[in-house]
Amino acid sequence: MSIELSAFRWVPPFARGYVRDLRVRWALEEAGLPYEVRLIDPQIQASDSYRRWQPFGQVPAYRDGRVEMFESGAIVLHIARQSEVLAPVDxxxxxxxxxxxxxxxxxxxxxxxxxxxxxxxxxxxxxxxxxxxxxxxxxxxxxxxxxxxxxxxxxxxxxxxxxxxxxxxxxxxxxxxxxxxxxxxxxxxxxPAFARALEGQLQPFREHPAG
CATH class of the missing domain: 1.20.1050.10 (Glutathione S-transferase Yfyf (Class Pi); Chain A, domain 2)
Structure with a gap:
């Protein structure tokens, strides 16, 4: 299973570029790990299936076939354990x-x-x-x-x-x-990895300007 990350389909302009899936996107870009993004809206956010993945209905949520996680700091640490770019091996x-x-x-x-x-x-x-x-x-x-x-x-x-x-x-x-x-x-x-992560977050907001 490839890495899957949840992110919002739309947020108000003031939040764009600051939603916390950016942290995970950046870590994945630095580590060179390919990933897919699952865009969510308020209906998905409130669904039982999503709450089983992210109990608070927030983003990001993460899974890679071995683990399912939420909370950006925990996810970034998980990715760092897989990449010497993000953390030394000692x-x-x-x-x-x-x-x-x-x-x-x-x-x-x-x-x-x-x-x-x-x-x-x-x-x-x-x-x-x-x-x-x-x-x-x-x-x-x-x-x-x-x-x-x-x-x-x-x-x-x-x-x-x-x-x-x-x-x-x-x-x-x-x-x-x-x-x-x-x-x-x-x-x-x-x-460069930050620029790629930021663009990845912003692109859906341009594609769904009305939410």
Whole structure:
């Protein structure tokens, strides 16, 4: 069985390029693993058959004949275990990659999402504690990155996941205050595999403009 990945047939314009199947598409493109995309709509999303694959009705869901999975971070880690492009083969190196994937999801993303959501709602009047929380996280990440090109010695699934989280801060302007992190994001997004993954997500939205 070939790899199958679920994705939305249509989303509102503001979400295009940010739906989380992008993370899995990018990992698969980096790993050079062929895959098929199953596009879903609200009817499929609510169906019993899809809920048996993805209990919360979200995307992405993944299966490859050996495993069925959901949650983008878990799927990316599964793919990374199959590709030296995404994780080194030694145990210590793999552990560092897994740590950075979880750091992106647990240490950076909650603060990023809280701030971005409040900035949309309140603009310049957004509560200061969310800004402070985000700044502490981004300052720590920037200090770690320093002059490094990537979080560790080379690009990995950790960088992939961190980049997709940092992208959420572009529209609200928060990342502009951290040139080291902005340069890092752009460096990761310049990878050809990212461009292919992004185009793969955007194409169905152009083909189904009305949902």
């Amino acid at each position: 145990e210590a190196g793999r552990a560092r990659v897994e740590t950075w994937v979880l750091a992106a999801l647990n240490s950076i993303e909650p603060s990023a999402q809280n701030f971005a959501s409040l900035e949309v709602t309140y603009g310049a009047q957004a509560p200061g504690k969310e800004q402070e929380s985000l700044d502490r996280r981004l300052e720590a990440l920037g200090a770690w990155l320093g002059q490094r090109e990537y979080l560790e010695q080379r690009f990995s699934a950790g960088d992939l996941m961190m980049t997709t989280v940092l992208r959420e801060l572009v529209a609200c302007g928060a990342l502009a205050h951290y040139p080291t992190l902005e340069a890092y994001r752009l460096r990761c997004e310049a990878r």
